[in-house]
Amino acid sequence: MSDLASLLSGARQRLVRYKKGQIIFDEGEPSSAVFRVVSGCVRLQINGADGHRQIVGFLFPGDLFGLCVDERTSSAGAIGDVELTRYALDSVLQLSTQSTELTFELIRTINTQFNALAHQVEHVTHLPARERVLWFLSGLADRRSGIGASVPLPMNRRDIGDFLALAPETLSRVIKTLQEQGIVAFRGPRAFTVRIPALKSLPQPFEQRPAAA
Amino acid sequence: MSDLASLLSGARQRLVRYKKGQIIFDEGEPSSAVFRVVSGCVRLQINGADGHRQIVGFLFPGDLFGLCVDERTSSAGAIGDVELTRYALDSVLQLSTQSTELTFELIRTINTQFNALAHQVEHVTHLPARERVLWFLSGLADRRSGIGASVPLPMNRRDIGDFLALAPETLSRVIKTLQEQGIVAFRGPRAFTVRIPALKSLPQPFEQRPAAA
């Protein structure tokens, strides 16, 4: 399992920073770079005409995103302050013609994201609110810390709602119920603990990183 | 704009046929081939634990699908009888190390599908039933024939419902209303005409093929 970061070390790159709420790129823009999260959290989103927003993915440190051939197919924004490695697109594609490994990893990456999104649709459309939230929280916990530990929640309720297709009010109510039932425990709105491993059978909302950190 | 079919002509391939309802591959299986639709229609789907099903894409002649690195990340099934070109995966990857063009097109293809899925989520989660159906039908019409002409509908109501996250009953009711309003006209359950171009601003539910047939 080769590491994307080292495979990309030969590409033209630089470290970039974005502040909370800043837009990294917008749907429709010409695509000229690929990014990798160094620290912080990024959201991929589709902006509906009516002002509604659908978040199609959260990216965490180590994740690659923004690999589009011509146009950006979604928008990306910083959830909190973030640091990213920005790779010039032509340079990455260039490099991939010389490294089968890289090509392979690139395809794997997009594939993984497609997979995650496909399952997101499945869950968001077929699961009731309570199960959606549980799926999200336990998925986050699995990826970020593990059951039992305190898990940081970088995004706010609206972000979570826009990911799960729930109104913030509904989300809040569901979380309250979940706490009353002792299934999760919140320490403030931005950190929680999953008490009961519960539905381990649920697929994960985030890519299970194969390697690397 | 290079043609995927010709770029793949050097890969190990053969023509395969599936009959109506047959499974082409199942989620979790090892991935050993990529397919291209020759004739008929294929659905990509995620099977939920509770028997629910989410269709994450319909594939039409010319479309490439099933490019997964290790495991199949979704299931694929034949909607009617279909003919596919089956390319051996190792052979395709092998070829892509020699052809930058192919690598490029491969990435573009997955990218396009990710894009389509992302917008599907947006529409299915934020649009009311009526708009969802309209989006689907006019998207199909645009891709398959053009407004005004009679458009074949290869899939049944359940398939459409599972794509739009609507119960077949609701779908049926919406279609009835749309007909009464003179917006669409059905000639039997498997062919329709869009009377009013209506909301052209809606993004398309299917990849707008850049080239090829």
Place this chain on the structure above:
DNA sequence: CGACAGATTGATCCGTCTCAAGCGTGGTGG
């Protein structure tokens, strides 16, 4: 000419959204 799957229609129920109002907290400026 049956038989069966798919499609339609009807009546009712329930989950979630919406609108509206409180609450808490962190940040800012006096």
Place this chain on the structure above:
DNA sequence: CCACCACGCTTGAGACGGATCAATCTGTCG
């Protein structure tokens, strides 16, 4: 250092869209 303000989060009451359950209709194929 404290008071204020603004934003995010929570809580409540009500409305509504779509799901569900159940029955009937239609076309299609043997």
